[in-house]
Amino acid sequence: MATQWLQLRAGKSAWLQIKEQGLSEQDIQLLVGASGGPKWFVLQGLDRYLFGEFFGQRKTPLDLLGTSAGAWRFAALGQRDPVAASELFARLYSTQTYSEKPDVREITDEARKLLAEYIPDQAVEDILRQERFRHHWIVVRCRGLTAAEGKRQMFGLLASAAANSVKRQWLGKFYERVIFHHPASAASFTEHWRDLPTRYATLSQENFKQALLATGSIPLVLEGVRDIPGAPAGIYRDGGVTDYHFDLDFSGVKGLVLYPHFHQEVIPGWFDKGLKKRRTTGALWPNVILLTPTQEFIDALPYQKIPDRNDFANMAADERIKYWQQAVDQGRRMADQLHEWIATDSIRDHVELWT
Template identity: 40%
Template sequence: MSLLRIRAGKSALEHIQSKGLSPSDISAVFGASGAAKWLAIYGLDRAIFSEWLVDAHQPINLFGTSVGAFKLAGACRQDSAKALDELAHAYIEQSYPNGFSADLIDIETQKLLDSVVDAAGLDEILSHPVFRYHCGTVLAKGWLAQSSVSQQKYAMALAFALNGFGRNIHTKIMQRVIFADARADGTLAGRDAYTSHRVVLNRDNLRAAITGSGSIPVVMHGVKDILGAPAGMHRDGGLLDYHPVPGNVWQGDGLVLYPHFYSEVTSGWFDKYFFWRKTPKALLDKVVLISPSESFLASTELGRIPDRRDFLRMQGDDPLRKRLWWDSAKRSLELGEAFLTLAKSGDIGSIVEPI
């Protein structure tokens, strides 16, 4: 059984087939939104950050939204393996025995954040010798910015309906905010139709930025007026950059490594409901997309990728959900081992597929 599927954009594919893939080739690493889905590749991320990329010496830009922002913060810790272990543990051990409320979800979210951004973590993330951390939020406008849940629901329903007219239809209700390492080279910036703001990260706004990046409308509180950012309500960056597309926000040399739970990249959160809308290949030209194979996912006890909706599917049976999620997380360590073996052997060129 093949454990991994590796796909690459045109330029990345040519590079791998002629020169292979080494840590020195990587200019950026992207992290997708997806909540519990991340557990399916936790072990892959752990191997990449704690073992493979330790041999990189060039600056590498990291950019993620929602859980992608959380995991990349963990990757910037001195002991990235421990940080990612603790993030996976905190995510799986969430519990909502008396139902869901924004206040309770906020408490659990702060526990997740504590696992990767404690007092020591602030300095480690902002001063990592190689990684330049970035995360994205959406600066909400109109009804989407309101605290009223009913107004947010209306805004989301309208945004869903209008999304059929094209990805750029939401420019009046969403702006992109990229919170960036002060040392970053500026290659991460908005490059599509959306207004984008760049805000320098510091010890006083890092936690708020990551919290905002994962603040799902309707079910979670937004984060208002983050220090240094444009005034307003910050919500989940995945609304706009669900699986952040490098061509929309990045323009640089080198390759973009993209550990992903899917073998496809879906641009915005609303786009996932429009199956015919595909990310243009040109926007993935330098991307190396690494994901679990379908056969591997089928071999897990859950039989698929973990999903946030499992909280509802298995509500009242936390032990079952946790057992299944722990199995997915532990099995994902096999993905990390498989990647390291491929990278060491130089055989990636023989299995890589075109995007």
């Protein structure tokens, strides 16, 4: 029996639809990408297939929802050559190097350099002018001490983590969710999102790069982004703080939701990692298709694990860069498997009910 590299799980309505009809690109109305830093390298092969072949000839609009690395991945869509842009992002990110003990300023400066090369001004213009791929990024606007830098920020983080442990909705006392959306989108699929204070801002030539930088500005690791044009004044940070892997109402999506993910679990917010009872499931997301690596895939990786940010500290640069490239290369096995299942219509036999 051939090794299965990809696990495909779906909520009940998505599962029934695939069982009865298979899967086509027109079935998908929302593509989702989570926070997770370099974990996304195992998904780059899937991105190449989706951005190039699967959605390459799409005529109708496709909504995109991302935070942090997910938003950065999807910024390849709408560029003139999305596959080449995705590969550029993977190369730039995987080959980043820092001094022995980089501070927040150094890491932020490197992120800005990467952004300038990955998303030149012409690419911003191209993305905003086209209407097939409609970006939606979640960024948090900080309140109180969470807006501070340095040690004072830590007190805000501890307080917000404590509040979240009691009730997730209490995160709203510390952070406001801001959805930056493509000018061609009214972001109507988000209309039921009432769990946290939520505002909207339209993406523009003036704020595109700042908003993208902000959605990946990890607290204590990168500097916050101040006063983004077209949005309320304040300090903005990583959207994964509130929406790490998402726990949002997708009933407003008029079709299926495709979610390539690097983790078997879907963790709602950044502070929920250690709260095992807080997990999103297919029972809550009946129209979602979740694509994840199998354990066999992970076991075949160097070190039997998916890349993560700790690799910066735990590995020499040459070792880390080689390992991350191996993760990118192996990720293409998942893409090849998905392509085969869709092309032969055997995807009906491989989808599992996600409960």
